[in-house]
Amino acid sequence: MRDQLEDALNNQQFGFGQAQHINQTELPKRFYSSVDVARTDQGFTVTLDGRPVRTPGRKLPVFVPALPIAQAMATEWAAQDKHIDPTTMPMVRLINSAVESGEENIPAFRAEIGKFAANDLLLYRADAPQELVDDQERHWDGALVLLARQFDVAFQPTIGIIHQPQPAATLTKLDAALEGQGLFSLTALVSITGLTGSGLLALALLHKLMTPDEVWTAAHVDEDHQIRLWGEDEEAMERRAKRRVEFDTAIAVVEALRT
Template identity: 25%
Template structure:
């Protein structure tokens, strides 16, 4: 059996990604925006292993190679990502719950590319969120929420403006702030430094947080997952403090969002790694 993600992190394979791993494992996930197959299937294998193929690292279920929904051999670019995906499969019990396997889903999306998007299109999709970024939209009342947004969101914007040497700002207008063309160009150039797999992960995180600014804070290790999720839910958390909540629903939504966000962040980090080892890495 494969070691757990916690054990792998302890060995140093994932280095500073251990907090992300804990968040990924924290709760079941339900998110169908990205490429995924059936919700559940009876488990049909006993053992999971990793081997090195012509195109990268492959996942083996017993003696059969894992394949994508379109029938391609499931091949990932780094050892660490292969270990993480293999662990998702190894953690399944009697039933394979595909909705808990975000790393597998992201890899399937990258390999099959069902929407036929290239790198330029992925960058444009990410940039669109800058114009409607959660932290840039402000309310005019109630005073408590106005102050909370200023205290919590302003530092995130200030960090991004300083980090990328751009102007972003915020607005109470329903149309949002006017983002300068120069700012968009800077973010476009920065995103172009990532490969297509990492860009897919970035878009996945943005779709969770509804914020390019918070997403880049995560990727740049300026924000931990828990903090980024809290900032993305600031107004909702304020309303809950004022009026209360349905406890189980709130807790599930929070853990679900945290889990998906952590998985996306881990995916981006692992897609930036490379390895050329050509021997079998993990066996039963």
Template identity: 30%
Template sequence: MLAGRQPAGRKRFWKEADVVQEAEGFAVRLDGRTVRLPAGTALSVPSRALAEALAAEWRAAGLGESGRFVPADLPLTGIAGSMLERIPQARDGVIQSLLAYANSDLLCYRDAAGSALARQQAEVWDPLLQQLEAAHGCRLTVTSGVMPICQTDDVLRRLYHVLGTSAQEELAVLGVVVPALGSLALGLLMFEAGMEAQILVHAATLDEQIQMATWGVDTEVTDRIAALQDEVGCAMRFLALYRQG
């Protein structure tokens, strides 16, 4: 580290993190003071289970040798902040940003027709697109190659309705999962019964996994897949805790 340069992150400034029930929900406190998000909103959620998980993040943050912490140490808090501040203030903008992924959805762009890779993509991705259609009536257009396509107006209207009727906590987790996976379809499938993070990540990284099966393991790729698994798993855990109450 260069002389005079401070370590990344902020210094831990609290000793204890706990949860207290208030009129509006369960608030996370540091040394008796409620945590405030960047815009001043209290870190308070309607689920005790989620609040306890948030408090656990704060208890663990900054316990390393440096005594410092970064936002990546508080992933659940980051999603809660989006739910409590970003979504209420810019809901339609968030919805439009998510909807834009429909025209670039990973599952809709395949290798050249007839290739071995295209067949494997169809084997994994087609059932997922069929599941999306069964759930929401949205049949996404699929193409071969990288030339951009536009989904039909009917599909976009249906997807807009799905997003527009989603709860704030659902939009908050979609805001993490959709960009991470590069797929609105996979993000919406996250809400289907029995869906697991591993299935979503496997679908999103199919091409890389097929290449490694042919050419050998690339540790950079496996590290990226593992990080993606953690990111998606954290978002799904947030939603499960929120719904647990």
């Protein structure tokens, strides 16, 4: 179970193995001509030349509960050229991860989000320089206030990195805020949690307390401070852009299932 959870959290093995290690000569060739979306009793699925897609690992059939998710997957399948490059298929990878994890991992996914929330990015503050302190207060205090009001909880932020336990009642109520979320939504929320380093920001997104851009900005306060000091690093910015694609994909899943 833990291995599957880490796969979901790290976005490492949603497609055809570990996508970041596949070079062009190892990519599987495109083996289909047509891509469609079909509605079945189990939900929506993508078909390749009329055959429903399956996950690459356990060869499980892929059915999703919302049409926009299936359409996004179909778009990624249709966009493949001579070879199938999983790095260009974030929705397919995310959904494959959920399907291969299985419903039995729902409690573990909830626990993972709760673990981040209990030791959250937003709760550990810098004491200097003042510019960073001000940025953290501006972007993080508002998020905590919104969450505190929404769920009737209290937080105990701290300065530094020494562990500061949060009230047990707060953690219980935050876990209850995930009640009713299914496998696909929780897989997306685990991805958002890992990408932002914050279970609290994932909950704020789920309950529409913050916009995606507000969450993304809050998650990068420290990084943006370093950029202002030392300038942009091209490789780091490229990695950040790729993470944003994964982030937006996970948000699209949450939004599709919310409606």
